[in-house]
Amino acid sequence: MRTYPYVGPPDIAAAARHAPPGTGLPDPAALAAWLAEQPSPVGPFTYTVGADETLRLADRRSEHVACAGGGAVLAAGEVTFGPAGGGRMRVVEVSNLSTGYCPDTACWPAVAGALAAVGVEHPGGFTQAVVFRRCRGCGAAQVVREGFFVCVFCEADLPERWNLDDRAT
Ligand SMILES: [Zn+2]
Numbered sequence: 001m002r003t004y005p006y007v008g009p010p011d012i013a014a015a016a017r018h019a020p021p022g023t024g025l026p027d028p029a030a031l032a033a034w035l036a037e038q039p040s041p042v043g044p045f046t047y048t049v050g051a052d053e054t055l056r057l058a059d060r061r062s063e064h065v066a067c068a069g070g071g072a073v074l075a076a077g078e079v080t081f082g083p084a085g086g087g088r089m090r091v092v093e094v095s096n097l098s099t100g101y102c103p104d105t106a107c108w109p110a111v112a113g114a115l116a117a118v119g120v121e122h123p124g125g126f127t128q129a130v131v132f133r134r135c136r137g138c139g140a141a142q143v144v145r146e147g148f149f150v151c152v153f154c155e156a157d158l159p160e161r162w163n164l165d166d167r168a169t
Contacts, residue, residue, distance in 0.1 A: 002107075004101045004107070006100055007165060008099055008102075013070065016070060017070060019062065019063065020066070021058075022058035023058070024050070025118050027117065031057075031118040042089075043060065044080040045079055046067050047078065048075070048101075049075040049111060050068060050069075053114060060078065064101055073103065074114075075114070077096040077097050077098050077111070078093075079091060080092045088119065090122070091122040094111060094115075094122065095127065095129070096129060096130050102141055108126060134166055135151040136166075138151060140154075
């Protein structure tokens with residue numbers, strides 16, 4: 001699985017160095033204990049999956065780069081849980097919406113693996129799949145809306161493939 005470096009604004013990454021990282025949740029007991037401490041036990045929460053394939057969760061207001069402790073990720077986005085019966089949890093909504101990492105939708109297997117490790121059922125894919133691209137014309141990172149691969153700033157065509165780590169253009 002590929003890793004995604006932080007590609008967001010440098011000032012947010014700098015501020016995140018002073019913020020607490022997300023909580024690494026390697027197994028079902030760790031997830032249950034963490035959720036029980038939250039004001040809302042279902043979220044939504046900020047999540048990242050680190051290079052160690054472990055799910056990290058943080059308050060939704062947390063930046064992804066803070067949640068990840070500043071490092072590269074296998075996946076990042078937002079997740080909402082719901083009860084699955086028998087005291088278990090399931091994922092109701094999950095996205096790759098992270099403007100800090102802008103991960104490709106292809107990062108889903110990393111999310112599925114991390115959710116399986118904490119013992120929650122999931123929908124089998126992103127309920128909100130966000131397509132990020134960087135414009136080769138003006139360099140702006142953006143979300144592709146409704147399959148319309150045209151830069152909202154300079155109207156250049158956007159690349160077919162994920163290219164957010166392309167800083168050279
Ligand atoms: Zn552009």
